[in-house]
Amino acid sequence: MSMKLGNTLKRCRLDHDDTPQQRLAEAVGVSRQTIYAIEKGKIVPSxxxxLxxxxxxxxxxEEIFFVMNNRV
Known part of the structure; x- marks a missing residue:
């Protein structure tokens, strides 16, 4: 069984005054591209x-990030 990290990051942004990726990125000290990649599941955040x-x-x-179990 493989495990993957899922997230609700995009939903959180939209529910939080339509926060743009750039604004979130600046607030947490990463690039907008990093936020995009996390939302798409391409990278796992540290x-x-x-936090x-x-x-x-x-x-x-755990409301934003969660483990998804995939059967192999």
Whole structure:
């Protein structure tokens, strides 16, 4: 069984006053491209970055990031 990290980052941005990727990126100290890649599941954020994102949205990290189980 393989595991993948899923996220609700885009939904959080849209629910949080339509926060642009650029604004979130600046707030947490990464590029807009990094936020895009996280939203698309292309990269997994570091623990520190995940915590910064959760703090920005004032949500528990597990409301934004979660483990998805895939059967192989």
């Amino acid at each position: 623990t520190l970055l995940a 910064k994102i959760a703090k920005f949205f004032q949500k528990p990290v």
